[in-house]
Amino acid sequence: xxxxxxxxxxxxxxxxxxxxxxxxVFFLYPLLSAVYFSFTKFDLLTVPQWVGLDNYRRxxxxxxxxxxxxxxxxMVVVFVPVRILGAIGLAMLLVRFKRGAGVFRxxxxxxxxxxxxxxxxxxxxxxxxGTGPVDHVLEKLGIDGPLWFNSPAWAKPSLVLxxxxxxxxxxxxxxxxxxxxxESLYEAASLDGANAWHRFRSITLPSIRPVILxxxxxxxxxxxxxxxxxxxxxxxxxxxxxxxxxxxxSFGYPEGSTFTYPLWLYTVGFRYSALGYANALAIALFxxxxxxxxxxxxxxxxxxxxxx
Amino acid sequence: MTLAxxxxxxxxxxxxxxxxxxxxxxxxxxxxxxxxVTPVAYLVLLSLMTSDQALTSDYWPNTWHPENYLxxxxxxxxxxxxxxxxxxxxxxxxLTLASSVPAAYALAKLKFRGRNALFLVVICVMMLPPQVVTxxxxxxxARYGLTGSLAPxxxxxxxxxxxxxFLLRQFLLTIxxxxxxxxxxxxxxxxxxxLRVVLPMARPGIAAAGLFQFFYCWNDYYGPxxxxxxxxxxxxxxxGLASFRTVHHVDWNLVTAATVLAMAPLIVIFFFAQxxxxxxxxxxxxxx
Numbered sequence: 001x002x003x004x005x006x007x008x009x010x011x012x013x014x015x016x017x018x019x020x021x022x023x024x025v026f027f028l029y030p031l032l033s034a035v036y037f038s039f040t041k042f043d044l045l046t047v048p049q050w051v052g053l054d055n056y057r058r059x060x061x062x063x064x065x066x067x068x069x070x071x072x073x074x075m076v077v078v079f080v081p082v083r084i085l086g087a088i089g090l091a092m093l094l095v096r097f098k099r100g101a102g103v104f105r106x107x108x109x110x111x112x113x114x115x116x117x118x119x120x121x122x123x124x125x126x127x128x129x130g131t132g133p134v135d136h137v138l139e140k141l142g143i144d145g146p147l148w149f150n151s152p153a154w155a156k157p158s159l160v161l162x163x164x165x166x167x168x169x170x171x172x173x174x175x176x177x178x179x180x181x182x183e184s185l186y187e188a189a190s191l192d193g194a195n196a197w198h199r200f201r202s203i204t205l206p207s208i209r210p211v212i213l214x215x216x217x218x219x220x221x222x223x224x225x226x227x228x229x230x231x232x233x234x235x236x237x238x239x240x241x242x243x244x245x246x247x248x249x250s251f252g253y254p255e256g257s258t259f260t261y262p263l264w265l266y267t268v269g270f271r272y273s274a275l276g277y278a279n280a281l282a283i284a285l286f287x288x289x290x291x292x293x294x295x296x297x298x299x300x301x302x303x304x305x306x307x308x
Numbered sequence: 309m310t311l312a313x314x315x316x317x318x319x320x321x322x323x324x325x326x327x328x329x330x331x332x333x334x335x336x337x338x339x340x341x342x343x344x345v346t347p348v349a350y351l352v353l354l355s356l357m358t359s360d361q362a363l364t365s366d367y368w369p370n371t372w373h374p375e376n377y378l379x380x381x382x383x384x385x386x387x388x389x390x391x392x393x394x395x396x397x398x399x400x401x402x403l404t405l406a407s408s409v410p411a412a413y414a415l416a417k418l419k420f421r422g423r424n425a426l427f428l429v430v431i432c433v434m435m436l437p438p439q440v441v442t443x444x445x446x447x448x449x450a451r452y453g454l455t456g457s458l459a460p461x462x463x464x465x466x467x468x469x470x471x472x473x474f475l476l477r478q479f480l481l482t483i484x485x486x487x488x489x490x491x492x493x494x495x496x497x498x499x500x501x502x503l504r505v506v507l508p509m510a511r512p513g514i515a516a517a518g519l520f521q522f523f524y525c526w527n528d529y530y531g532p533x534x535x536x537x538x539x540x541x542x543x544x545x546x547x548g549l550a551s552f553r554t555v556h557h558v559d560w561n562l563v564t565a566a567t568v569l570a571m572a573p574l575i576v577i578f579f580f581a582q583x584x585x586x587x588x589x590x591x592x593x594x595x596x
Contacts (some may be wrong), residue, residue: 011498012420019411019430022467027433030441030448037443044443090340096333106579107341110348113574115527115546118567121560122347125354131365133350165344169520172582173475176512180482214478217431218471225437228529265439275443282440289435294428 038279048276055280065281067256068264071156075226075260076292079160080219084212086167091174092200105175112168120232123162124149149237152257159229159258170215177211178204213300217293224289227262234258261285355565362560376565383562386569388541389548393570396458396532396544397525403465404472404521405514411468412476413502417488427477433470438530446534456539461531472517479513480506519581526574545570 038055040048059065090108097104111119126134127148135145146154185203194202234253251267252259265285269278354362355376357369380386414420415427449460483506491501507514529546536542549566 009420012414012418015410015414015418015498015502016426018407018466019468019473022407022464022469023429023433026441026445026464026467027429027436027470030444031436033444034440093333093337093340097337102579102582104337104341105582106575107344109578109582110575111344113523113527113571113578114348114351115529115549115567115570117529118351118549118564119347121563122351122354125365125367126347126350128365133346133367165347169523172516172519176516177482210478210481214475218434218474221434224435262437262439265437269439279440282437285437286435286440289437290432293431293435297431 034279035283037276038283040276042275042279043273044275045273051276055277056284058277059280059284064259064264065261067252068259068261071252071257071259072224072226072261074156075159075223076220078156079163079223080216082160083163083167083170083219084215086164087170087174087215088208088212090167090171091178092204094171094175095178105172108171109168111166114166116166116228117232119166120162120229121236123158123165124233124236127158149233149258150254152255155233155237155254155257159233162229162233170219173211173214174208177208181207209300213296216296216300220292220296221289224285225262226260227266230258230260230263231266351564352568355561355568357561359559359561362564373561376561377569380562380566380569384548384566386545386548386566389543389545392458392542393526393544393546396461396528397522399462400465400525401518401522403462404469405518407466407468408472408476408517409507409510409514410502412473412480413506415473416477416480417483417485417506418498430470430473430477434474442534449535455535457542458536460535461525461528469521472521475517475520476510476513479516480510483509515581519578522577523574526570 037048039050039052041051042048094101094104126132129135129145129147129150138145148154148158181204186199189199189203231251235250238250238253251263265278265281268274268281350367353367353369356372356374358371358373361370415423449455454460487505487509488501491505496504527546529550532544532547537547549563549570
């Protein structure tokens with residue numbers, strides 16, 4: 001009996017060994033170092049100096065932090081659901097295609113293959129207020145285009161638009177999930193007189209619930225670490241031709257509307273060289289993100305029964 | 309009697325309805341396709357302008373300059389970057405899959421104490437902002453003298469990737485337990501069950517995870533910037549692209565030309581891979 005259990009345990013361990021080593025070396029060790037640094041004054045050049053909770057206290061009255069938190073929250077609340085709805089919509093459209101499915105799939109996936117920096121550049125130029133191609137088209141339709149990346153009210157929605165455009169990777173996952181639903185279920189429902197919407201609600205939706213959970217969790221993670229697009233959009237839209245040098249002046253352009261938490265973290269750490277404070281910000285972000293994920297998984301478990 | 313009269317009428321109505329739905333579906337799909345392609349087409353158009361025109365907000369080249377693509381090869385060692393990128397993305401993808409699949413299988417299908425706790429840890433790893441671990445990890449690689457090479461990017465792939473494990477676990481959860489029980493009753497050990505039963509069924513999931521990993525590595529900018537920027541011999545395409553912005557004052561036409569060149573292999577790979585992907589799905593036996 002005991003040898004059976006031991007053998008079982010060793011088999012399980014053999015499956016997990018690489019991942020466990022990876023977690024130790026590339027996660028636990030650097031994370032603990034980061035926690036230590038968050039209690040220090042540290043600029044990479046001198047030895048870290050213990051300052052206790054100073055870095056965490058500093059967060060309480062940091063106006064930039066407040067703005068960054070607000071923008072990031074906005075992105076989580078709007079961007080994550082929009083991305084999921086967009087991906088499901090595309091998957092439901094594509095699942096009906098027999099001929100030409102490969103071409104449409106490739107075209108919808110195409111944007112996800114564009115390097116994020118290049119994609120952002122293209123979007124800022126396409127959405128140039130007044131003179132850009134999109135505003136040209138809107139003008140022909142008799143619509144006054146907004147200022148897009150140059151307006152504080154429209155900058156974040158423009159980023160969401162950019163994200164929706166590059167939703168192909170999520171779309172493919174949903175497509176695989178939808179295709180995995182047994183055809184017989186649909187046939188049975190059709191015989192019972194269920195229309196397309198009924199079939200979607202009572203067959204497709206419950207079947208893809210684990211994938212929706214997956215999309216929600218990864219979406220939150222992705223949004224909380226949102227950096228490249230916000231940084232590049234700000235610097236290009238503000239008229240700076242170069243991306244990289246002097247980037248922090250344009251962070252959050254216009255009027256701080258695209259200033260996200262990771263942007264502030266980067267500025268503090270790598271522009272001001274306040275690595276202690278940057279690490280405190282990072283640990284705080286990590287803790288909050290973790291809490292959100294755990295809550296999501298808990299709630300999902302209640303209705304999806306995914307622990308089979 | 310009335311039924312016999314009704315049938316042909318409803319059949320025509322039904323056929324008309326199907327045709328309308330077909331037209332609606334294709335119109336929406338094509339309209340969306342145009343919207344999805346436009347920004348990419350715009351990048352291509354930019355790549356064919358003079359560097360002066362590329363700075364304006366024009367979107368149609370006054371004069372066409374396909375030689376921009378040759379200029380990219382003259383000004384940067386693009387084939388060399390390509391080789392490094394293939395090396396990084398290829399090996400990292402294969403190693404990541406090899407180390408992540410068993411872990412995902414254990415988390416999805418094996419019962420052991422602390423399974424849920426371990427799954428939470430995997431999610432923690434995904435949640436960790438890369439900036440948090442940058443400094444300690446960099447110092448670690450520097451201690452072993454491996455900075456300036458691709459090693460710090462490839463070696464971690466031997467030890468699984470959290471996102472990949474998470475993705476594969478979610479996928480493996482959808483495989484009915486009866487298949488595994490059947491294999492176990494037949495006397496298969498867990499490893500045999502994984503290799504012989506689960507792996508063929510999980511092909512689409514593994515293909516998806518592999519593609520994501522490959523595309524991620526191919527476009528990865530942060531990793532190569534951190535570890536290889538000091539040694540141009542180890543640069544990847546993404547770093548090469550960025551060098552246009554810093555070394556040469558911004559020639560947007562060349563930047564976009566290089567971007568298009570870097571994307572092209574991915575588009576080809578995806579076009580062919582997605583067919584295998586769909587085929588894998590139809591082969592899994594879920595369909596009925």
